[in-house]
Amino acid sequence: MEPKDAIYTRRSVRSYLPEPLDAAEISKIEGWIRDAKRLTSDPVEYDLLGPDDIKTILKWRAPHYVSIYSKDDMMSGVNVGFVFQQVDLKMQSEGIGSCWLGMAKPREPRPRDGLEWGVSMSFGRPDGYPEVDKGADRKPLSEISDTADPRLEPARVAPSAVNSQTWYFRKNGEGFDLYYKPKILKIPGMSYWNYNDLGICLAHLYVSHPDTFSFERAQGKDRKYVGTVRF
Template sequence: MVIDKAYYQMIFKRKSFRRFNDTLKLSRDEIYDIDEKVKELIVLVDTIDVKYRIVPREETTCKRGEYCLLIYSEEEENFLLNIGYMFEQLDLYLASKDIGVCWYGMGKTQVPEHDNLKFVIMMALGKGYPHEFRKDYTKCKRKETQEIWKGGSRLERVAEVVKYAPSACNTQPWRVICEKNQLKVYRTTKVKSIMPKDKVPFYNTIDMGIFLYFLDLALLYNHISFQRFLCEEEDKAELIPVAIYNLL
């Protein structure tokens, strides 16, 4: 697996944008660059077909940004994980270009299907105020590391970094248990959120895909090789298995 480690530095800069600079517009070259970058995103599951469209915000119900990137996918097993994993790469990349991004979960589009694929989620895009990007990532609100990560003292730096992954309504559904040379990644169903209860599993599964990308990035940045295996989907446990990492 080859991951652009430059994205690692953007973990400490990126943030979910609520305010965009409406006086500045994305140029045609910037839109082209975004379009080309999406084509390079690394997939989590290579058998799932994913498409996207970049449209003016006004073609959606989104209230933020200048454009929206609409994501469409086959609804196969782990398709939500795949979307989170793929498009968080774009989030980090655009932070390096001072372009603001917001995963906009409840937004709707006028085009609910594209190339026979169903709309899943959108990302609001626009020029950000430079001071709005993070200057001190430790000040953002996150759970204590020991609440989300158990065991594995040699992975303290990894554990401290990955908890800064974004999540819907900051629910932070990830839980990790480290046993010897293995990481077990779970999604907890015990979250408090302003989201409608029936929507929480949907968006938190996308969040877990985002988290897996952060975890991959942090492990490789720290020169820790691994084999990753996705778990079969299930929805009845308090801790739902998502992935197992064998550390090499």
């Protein structure tokens, strides 16, 4: 399967076989991280960790985790979502299960110049695969945009923290202005994960239109404006 098809079939995998992936698969994944397109030049770093290196209240474990570091401003979080959703789609298109995790911190975060741990992603061989419901648990296009344009379908089905889907698209010529439309959820860390969500939905537009995708940030728009996307 191609990553652009995985947009419609992927689900968060929360049940894994305990066996680790082999070294060749891990190095392939590191290549995907390295080669993923960046949305901004904000720095992103990561560590690959095992289940014993993670602190989490979750009852299940995966054989692998990627623990991701960035600055905590909006565009750094958006860039993290954009980069690692490309990796999520690559994994899921090759039968590797994955799940974005706010609730899985490294036991010993590695201090890095001005960068903080922000989010993790579990991965490994799935033990069964969750039911695919083709986006039935997502908001309809009319709730995520001012023009229910079917070209936004890949963004509509994107995953987000607690499935909050805090994105809103306004038509702007041939493109769309993307806005952050937060839900008030008193969960510490939620704003950063919502920034990841915005990058995740942009990654779905990029992976579906790699040749025509462009993203820019116009000046003088309001605080909730993320950028203008064309594809």
